[in-house]
Amino acid sequence: MKGELIVLAIILVFTAQFLYVSSNTDAEFGGADGEAEGVIEEITDGKYEPIAEPLWEPPSGEIESLLFGLQIAFGALIIGYFFGYYQKSRG
Amino acid sequence: MHVMEGCLPGPWWQIWFAISIPVIAYGIYKLNKLVDERRDILPLLAVAGAFIFVLSALKLPSVTGSCSHPTGTGLAAILFGPAVTAVLGTIVLLYQALFLAHGGLTTLGANAFSMGIVGPVVAYVIYKAGMKMNLNFYVVVFLAATFGDWATYVVTSIELALAFPSAVGGSLTSFKAFATIFAVTQVPLAIIEGAVTALIFKYIIQVKEDVLVGLNVMTADTIRKIRGSAA
Numbered sequence: 001m002k003g004e005l006i007v008l009a010i011i012l013v014f015t016a017q018f019l020y021v022s023s024n025t026d027a028e029f030g031g032a033d034g035e036a037e038g039v040i041e042e043i044t045d046g047k048y049e050p051i052a053e054p055l056w057e058p059p060s061g062e063i064e065s066l067l068f069g070l071q072i073a074f075g076a077l078i079i080g081y082f083f084g085y086y087q088k089s090r091g
Numbered sequence: 092m093h094v095m096e097g098c099l100p101g102p103w104w105q106i107w108f109a110i111s112i113p114v115i116a117y118g119i120y121k122l123n124k125l126v127d128e129r130r131d132i133l134p135l136l137a138v139a140g141a142f143i144f145v146l147s148a149l150k151l152p153s154v155t156g157s158c159s160h161p162t163g164t165g166l167a168a169i170l171f172g173p174a175v176t177a178v179l180g181t182i183v184l185l186y187q188a189l190f191l192a193h194g195g196l197t198t199l200g201a202n203a204f205s206m207g208i209v210g211p212v213v214a215y216v217i218y219k220a221g222m223k224m225n226l227n228f229y230v231v232v233f234l235a236a237t238f239g240d241w242a243t244y245v246v247t248s249i250e251l252a253l254a255f256p257s258a259v260g261g262s263l264t265s266f267k268a269f270a271t272i273f274a275v276t277q278v279p280l281a282i283i284e285g286a287v288t289a290l291i292f293k294y295i296i297q298v299k300e301d302v303l304v305g306l307n308v309m310t311a312d313t314i315r316k317i318r319g320s321a322a
Contacts, residue, residue, distance in 0.1 A: 010283060052096055
């Protein structure tokens with residue numbers, strides 16, 4: 001149980017950190033990559049044009065979270081399935 | 092967070108492809124060999140890949156007031172080494188570039204280098220060194236995965252800094268700007284990734300310790316010791 005408790009404690013500290021930052025600042029919690037784009041603009045005086053655009057973009061934030069959610073669900077399914085498989089095969 | 096589509100001008104995006112492709116090719120060769128020799132590792136390989144899939148989709152809020160995501164590559168790096176991990180990481184990056192407009196095809200080489208190669212190499216080296224020094228297994232896994240994750244974002248910052256040197260102070264100044272965003276945001280996330288990776292190892296040791304010995308991840312002796320001290 002020690003391992004689980006330590007991870008739980010770390011997640012709690014992390015959650016507290018998030019609650020603190022979100023209630024004490026006006027942080028928007030946007031993506032770090034978007035902020036980096038801002039820095040690129042600053043450095044190049046807004047002159048940099050991306051050399052390529054994504055071939056396809058999720059049409060909305062909802063669709064994007066759907067696809068990220070599917071990615072997580074699919075991954076978690078595989079992890080759970082094989083841990084179960086190993087557990088069973090130990091007999 | 093990966094380098095965004097189109098955000099690395101030539102020659103940089105080509106340079107990162109040129110560096111990454113040989114490593115990925117070697118990884119594919121190693122992966123084929125591994126799968127041919129040991130069919131029993133296939134489920135574990137799937138788990139390691141799925142772990143990258145899950146962790147790299149979790150965008151978490153950080154102290155800097157922005158969001159980023161862990162990499163999940165530490166697990167695969169410790170189990171299968173950095174070359175195989177480069178292949179797994181690139182598959183995830185490709186998925187995110189194609190379907191999520193996250194990262195990009197022109198920046199795939201750069202992202203594969205940071206997330207698929209440097210992060211896993213750092214994790215692997217820390218793991219091997221820590222085990223040699225006889226430190227606690229879970230502490231070593233934690234350190235390896237944490238610093239592997241963090242190194243990925245330091246490299247992302249370097250990649251952007253090299254491509255966009257600041258007018259005053261050059262690449263070093265822009266590195267500071269990019270690192271403030273990527274590397275600082277990543278610190279708490281890297282710690283979580285380290286802790287979760289250590290926990291996953293606990294479960295792997297519970298259900299499938301023989302494969303760890305077979306993959307030279309640890310000796311049977313170490314496993315006996317860990318089981319004796321029950322985490």
